[in-house]
Amino acid sequence: MSKSLHSIVSAIKPLDLEAIEAASHHLDQLTKPPGSLGKLEDVAKQLAGMSGKTIPEIGKKAVIVMAADHGVCEEGVSAFPAEVTQQMVLNFCSGGAAVNVLARHTGADVICVDIGVNADIEHELLYSRKVRKGTNNMAKGPAMSEDEALQAIYVGIELVDELYAKGYTLFATGEMGIGNTTASSALLTVLADEEVVATVGRGTGIDDQRLLHKQAVIERAIALNAPDKTNPIDVLAKMGGLEIAGLTGVILGAAIHRCPVVIDGFISSAAALVASRIAPHSVSYMIASHQSQERGHERLLKAVGLSPMLQMDMRLGEGTGALLAFPIIEAAIKIMKEMATFASAGISQS
Numbered sequence: 083m084s085k086s087l088h089s090i091v092s093a094i095k096p097l098d099l100e101a102i103e104a105a106s107h108h109l110d111q112l113t114k115p116p117g118s119l120g121k122l123e124d125v126a127k128q129l130a131g132m133s134g135k136t137i138p139e140i141g142k143k144a145v146i147v148m149a150a151d152h153g154v155c156e157e158g159v160s161a162f163p164a165e166v167t168q169q170m171v172l173n174f175c176s177g178g179a180a181v182n183v184l185a186r187h188t189g190a191d192v193i194c195v196d197i198g199v200n201a202d203i204e205h206e207l208l209y210s211r212k213v214r215k216g217t218n219n220m221a222k223g224p225a226m227s228e229d230e231a232l233q234a235i236y237v238g239i240e241l242v243d244e245l246y247a248k249g250y251t252l253f254a255t256g257e258m259g260i261g262n263t264t265a266s267s268a269l270l271t272v273l274a275d276e277e278v279v280a281t282v283g284r285g286t287g288i289d290d291q292r293l294l295h296k297q298a299v300i301e302r303a304i305a306l307n308a309p310d311k312t313n314p315i316d317v318l319a320k321m322g323g324l325e326i327a328g329l330t331g332v333i334l335g336a337a338i339h340r341c342p343v344v345i346d347g348f349i350s351s352a353a354a355l356v357a358s359r360i361a362p363h364s365v366s367y368m369i370a371s372h373q374s375q376e377r378g379h380e381r382l383l384k385a386v387g388l389s390p391m392l393q394m395d396m397r398l399g400e401g402t403g404a405l406l407a408f409p410i411i412e413a414a415i416k417i418m419k420e421m422a423t424f425a426s427a428g429i430s431q432s
């Protein structure tokens with residue numbers, strides 16, 4: 083691991099156990115049987131552990147949508163053409179995509195980042211942070227160099243630094259990249275030592291024949307590149323994508339600032355897996371929003387050590403599932419802030 087990545091890892095600290103204890107004690111004073119608010123209580127305690135405050139506060143909210151292209155698309159692994167990536171970026175910037183609707187619905191800002199789109203795109207609302215124009219085809223060689231993977235990780239970390247300085251304290255991961263379920267499945271296969279039958283799904287909607295082809299392409303890419311499963315940067319560079327690397331940085335950046343980062347679907351979870359292998363303490367700052375319909379997502383979340391809040395049968399990406407979890411997280415804080423205690427409401431405990 084590079085020297086600066088080491089300093090990032092050591093900047094990510096475990097949760098504050100005293101704050102978790104204080105939050106747990108407070109929850110047990112509230113007018114409900116202990117533990118009866120289930121995962122809402124778990125989230126409240128986790129947020130307390132992150133912030134070090136019994137009753138945490140949330141500032142501005144952002145969904146960071148990282149967009150990039152994938153060289154492996156030339157193998158015919160997606161149901162859609164690669165140009166959809168750049169076309170959707172403009173849709174995000176003009177506010178017409180599902181992520182824009184759900185961000186407006188939940189009071190979050192969409193931060194759309196070109197980290198590796200294979201086109202020159204400009205828009206006043208686009209964060210242009212291109213590391214390179216798409217990856218190489220992993221079935222013919224490494225997707226990118228380790229240096230490029232690291233650069234993309236730093237883009238994510240620096241973006242969170244910038245947003246944190248502007249008052250953002252709740253982050254969601256989102257992405258757009260035709261072909262990126264192939265990269266994500268490859269990462270899961272290698273890092274969690276799984277078989278492609280269990281890790282490769284239909285992405286945007288490929289048929290049975292293409293699914294078998296996609297599995298074979300991933301197997302070929304793994305055999306050719308021989309990634310070292312104990313080295314997350316090597317695996318990310320050889321099999322990953324620029325948006326996945328960028329989101330790895332977003333997750334690490336949020337953990338450095340002790341902020342919650344809500345993980346969206348399959349691709350975001352692949353970034354979470356890489357982050358967890360770089361900095362195991364980063365997992366404490368992750369909240370898994372939903373379980374995507376994509377095959378392998380359940381295994382992927384387990385490999386990170388996360389349990390999803392929602393089962394919505396979604397498989398869109400963009401950050402859509404993560405945004406649906408925002409009101410639940412805010413509800414957990416309101417419970418801590420606004421509920422009466424047994425003493426204040428004069429209710430008998432035993």
Ligand SMILES: O=C(O)c1ccc[n+]([C@@H]2O[C@H](COP(=O)([O-])O)[C@@H](O)[C@H]2O)c1
Binds near residue numbers: 161286348
């Ligand atoms: O988030 C998910 O679980 C998810 C599952 C399947 C597909 N996607 C989205 O679909 C695109 C990738 O699909 P594909 O078939 O081109 O690899 C990419 O833009 C993702 O945002 C996202």
Ligand SMILES: Cc1cc2nc[nH]c2cc1C
Binds near residue numbers: 170257259398400
């Ligand atoms: C239209 C479209 C929108 C998307 N959003 C995220 N991935 C996507 C893939 C397609 C094909």
